[in-house]
Amino acid sequence: MVTRRSFLTATGAAAALALTGNLPDLVDAVGISHRTDKRPLFTLGVASGDPLPDAVVIWTRLAPGPLEPFGGMDDRTVKVEWEVAEDEMFRRVVRRGTAHARPEYAHTVHVDVRGLRPWRHYFYRFRAAGQISPIGRTRTAPAPSDEPAVTLAVASCQAFYDGFYTAYQDVVRREHDVVLFLGDYIYEVGVGPTAGVRNQAVPVDFAGEISTLDEYRARYALHKTDPDLLAAHAAAPWIVTLDDHEVEGNWAGYVSEDGLPHDDFLVRRANGFRAYWEHMPLRLDQSPDGPSIRLHRHLRYGRTADLSVLDTRQFRDDQTSTGGWLPPDEVSTDPARTITGDAQERWLLDTLGRSTSRWNVVAQQVAMAQLDRKTGPELELPMDTWNGYAASRDRVLSGVRDQGVRNFVVLTGDLHRSVASDLRVNFADPSTPAIGSEFVTTSISSGKDGVDADATGRALLAENPHVKYQNVQRGYLSCRLDRSAWTSEFRIVDRVVTPGGTASTRATLVVEDGHPGTHLA
Amino acid sequence: MLRRLALAAVPLTLLVPAVAVATGNHVEISATPQPVEVVPLPCFPAGKVMLGMTNTGRKPTIADMRVSGDSALTLSRHQFSSYLPVDQLVKAPLEITVPRGTAPATHTVDLTVGKERLEVPVVIKPVPARDNLLLGEQAVASSTNGNMRLCGGVDGNADSAQWGASGWHDNTKGVFPDTYGVDFVQTTTIGRVVLQTLDSTTYPAAVMGIRDFDAQVRTGSTWTTVGAIRGNVQGRVTVTFAPLAVDALRLVIRDSNDHGYSRIVELEGYSS
Structure with missing residues (x-):
């Protein structure tokens, strides 16, 4: 069981293991930790958009120097893990995966998260190089037959x-x-x-x-x-x-x-x-x-x-x-x-x-x-x-x-x-x-x-x-x-x-x- | 155990970034002119070079150029990224400046797009002899509009037709006075000030030019008015006075003919 506190403060290999326990993620997190630039990556926050009854797009960008050339990033692609949960503590994670923040997209990440339930609030966050993003809250669209306010x-x-x-x-x-x-x-x-x-x-x-x-x-x-x-x-x-x-x-x-x-x-x-x-x-x-x-x-x-x-x-x-x-x-x-x-x-x-x-x-x-x-x-x-x-x-x-x-x-x-x-x-x-x-x-x-x-x-x-x-x-x-x-x-x-x-x-x-x-x- | 696994895998991680590099294989880099000449004055109109990328591949692409130079050079941009259609030169300006007093020398600016690389020679020139003692010196203004350049009024270009690229105006529409001038780094003798305000066929001075202004010089911390013009409708206005050794020169602009902005195409100062 990972508490929110331990998740938010853990870094590097320990966090990778705690989150997913699988080898590719672990390797990547450690590899990126060789960056000499230790500044925060998620300076531009997170976002979500275009909700459907079963899906929503979640977004972030890695930018340790948001006003610097290339946002302070080098030209390497960075693996970014994401997860979507029903609760703010991320105890009930319903979807997770790995995306790539690519230099040719300014190290932005767009994930079209599918398989969600209609008209529900969800919480999402990203992790890269042992750093955890701010938590975003989103809401899917209602089911086609429903008529909520x-x-x-x-x-x-x-x-x-x-x-x-x-x-x-x-x-x-x-x-x-x-x-x-x-x-x-x-x-x-x-x-x-x-x-x-x-x-x-x-x-x-x-x-x-x-x-x-x-x-x-x-x-x-x-x-x-x-x-x-x-x-x-x-x-x-x-x-x-x-x-x-x-x-x-x-x-x-x-x-x-x-x-x-x-x-x-x-x-x-x-x-x-x-x-x-x-x-x-x-x-x-x-x-x-x-x-x-x-x-x-x-x-x-x-x-x-x-x-x-x-x-x-x-x-x-x-x-x-x-x-x-x-x-x-x-x-x-x-x-x-x-x-x-x-x-x-x-x-x-x-x-x-x-x-x-x-x-x-x-x-x-x-x-x-x-x-x-x-x-x-x-x-x-x-x-x-x-x-x-x-x-x-x-x-x-x-x-x-x-x-x-x-x-x-x-x-x-x-x-x-x-x-x-x-x-x-x-x-x-x-x-x-x-x-x-x-x-x-x-x-x-x-x-x-x-x-x-x-x-x-x-x-x-x-x-x-x-x-x-x-x-x-x-x-x-x-x-x-x-x-x-x-x-x-x-x-x-x-x-x-x-x-x-x-x-x-x-x-x-x-x-x-x-x-x-x-x-x- | 965990640590050993992790270290063994590091080279794999470093192999990941193939995509951005691959797009560079079909991009030609250009820079015009070469060599780039730079004069070590803060507002001197030199050090300008037009960077170019041409996509010589078969499909449109997105390319990122990294721009880097010797530590002696200050570059206006370190990145030039663009969508590149096939066979179309896409351009972006780069300005190179060096601190006052930089000795004549040759440097380079490196331009790289993926594996493509271009080394651009940069020649630092000696400061030329100048009659116009304001030319290229550090301009100082009460404010500068976002689409104008602070240096635009002392860059040696007095052509009203090139006003947009090479002039100055303030950023406080309808609010006067505005000030514009130069702080000298050493005491300089000035006896004549020439203002070229905006005066083109489209924007005649009588409609858009500066109407009322005082010419002031500073010695130490004391400003002295050496000339005052009222009701001007001309493009070029000369103020002559007994030459003074001064630390700074400025115009205090009190109104323009449209009562909007204070528009200076060029401000010049001479010893007599």
């Missing part, structure tokens, strides 16, 4: 230099079943020597905009030096998708916003995708093939929810003009225009059409509801969002209406503001019925502290009858789905430019089962 946290946009990730303390405290992250996990622009508001020493290597794989990898490591982020990964499985800053601000399909030539941009995109997959708890199905990645995917939470995760960057047409707030023009209203690409659009409508779940959730990047910020009859819309791809939005929302999709809810990031809206096919006519709801989560840190309402926020409420709520502070969205209602609590942190901010519910919005559209509780 589900809690989820929705987050996006965590510019490192703009603020502390205090919101994640609240994500952990409120014990969500799953965390959805909707993009801008990193920012590609330079980070100064004191990391903006953080006053944290950052090597000069981080000062420039990134484009090579080593630079993207180092940027993930930098963001993962925040302990609140690591704690949130260790507390619940994450389901993630990327937006623009994981590659380059406002990139669109094959088009670089920095004006990089096509071939150079595809290499940069491939580097961004590679580092993204390496550092996220994603399955092999999501592993990029050079400049292509399959991020749109379907996950089920029993009969409670069907979740369609989108990628609105890789297959979109280029933004009209600058992608800023502009009046609609012949480009943004071109009927052939797409933000999803044709294949993903068909897949989405098929997936929604086949669903038998109570809540049909689309987790994606950019605002879908019409967001006019210009006073009076003229429109001024954010062209980087579905607003700049009107025909694409019409096809999706018409498809939702025509197929009678039940309880359609869109979850969105990107804007650095909280917005709750009704969705309708024709936003210009408030008398037409709502066919769903959209909840835009604000940023974790991007934009610094923010304010309750700015000019744009006030205009959004005044000009758009379908917009029910807005706020421009930092935070995340805490949701609960059950048989009678969807409840979204906009959790707002009073400050992020200094540590120690406090989270509270700024507003609660509800969607009642069978009644499309949202309202303040």
Whole structure:
């Protein structure tokens, strides 16, 4: 019998024997102990993601020097043991095995743990070179026929230099079943020597905009030096998708916003995708093939929810003009225009059409509801969002209406503001019925502290009858789905430019089962 | 018994890392120019070399280049990793610097990708004679925007068209004053300061350039204003004064024509 205490303090051969007793593991642990570098290996924590009823991905990376070249590792492959248990003490281990942390994957480890039971909490940890990782907690998805209440946290946009990730303390405290992250996990622009508001020493290597794989990898490591982020990964499985800053601000399909030539941009995109997959708890199905990645995917939470995760960057047409707030023009209203690409659009409508779940959730990047910020009859819309791809939005929302999709809810990031809206096919006519709801989560840190309402926020409420709520502070969205209602609590942190901010519910919005559209509780 | 088994197995463990090495077999390494010339001044525009990897195999790959140099050299990167399509040169910049006072000599930087290796010669040059006494000296600023370089205003490039790569601006939009200048390592006589603020066809000085600034020099710990410009709309502005032996020189920028950032393409200083 191994107690938790003895496991966590044992090292080297003794621990290897105690854990598994088999020779290959023992040999490897001792072999690696010849490393002269004795620093901690699990500096970037652990993570889990994409839960299924019988499976979940667990993740870690070995990085004794997270901000150093190669994370402080040499070019050897390292064996990493893992185990999954029903209890935090690891007395009831249900799965264990050995994985390889390979240099060509930046010594990251992804294990697709199968054979688990539905809707259960599990605990997991890794061991390499006699060192034990922090313990992560995860939860599988419910069985297909079950319909439990589900809690989820929705987050996006965590510019490192703009603020502390205090919101994640609240994500952990409120014990969500799953965390959805909707993009801008990193920012590609330079980070100064004191990391903006953080006053944290950052090597000069981080000062420039990134484009090579080593630079993207180092940027993930930098963001993962925040302990609140690591704690949130260790507390619940994450389901993630990327937006623009994981590659380059406002990139669109094959088009670089920095004006990089096509071939150079595809290499940069491939580097961004590679580092993204390496550092996220994603399955092999999501592993990029050079400049292509399959991020749109379907996950089920029993009969409670069907979740369609989108990628609105890789297959979109280029933004009209600058992608800023502009009046609609012949480009943004071109009927052939797409933000999803044709294949993903068909897949989405098929997936929604086949669903038998109570809540049909689309987790994606950019605002879908019409967001006019210009006073009076003229429109001024954010062209980087579905607003700049009107025909694409019409096809999706018409498809939702025509197929009678039940309880359609869109979850969105990107804007650095909280917005709750009704969705309708024709936003210009408030008398037409709502066919769903959209909840835009604000940023974790991007934009610094923010304010309750700015000019744009006030205009959004005044000009758009379908917009029910807005706020421009930092935070995340805490949701609960059950048989009678969807409840979204906009959790707002009073400050992020200094540590120690406090989270509270700024507003609660509800969607009642069978009644499309949202309202303040 | 346990210990003996373990030791016997160590060589097997060392054989494991085959994969990363194998990918290097089809990667060609390049570096341009060669030799790399380095001038031992902190902001001098030398020591720049473009590293390259070309995948000469049949399939795209991921490659990791390790960059190492003599201990005399400071390298801006020790790693260059990238996705490599077939037959496409993929590039990344490396900057090599050496401490002030480093004697002329030849060194090498080693580039390795798996078994491939390239030795790049690095020549340390003597500090050239300079009329512009700010050229290459250590720049000091109140703040520097993340996309700009602290050295960008004293790197000898006064071309507004290359502003993005070779200029400087602060990181406090709409907040003034900002300061930018040079700390000399020895007392230096200055009688004329020339500012090249941003002034291109796209971004004319009257719209984006520095509008109000004071030129100041420091002797010991005392700053003295030697010239004050207000309402400037020109790209190139000269401030002349009775030459002084000074320890530092700076501009205190009080406003720009867009009231946003203080944009310096180049700041120069002359003895008269």
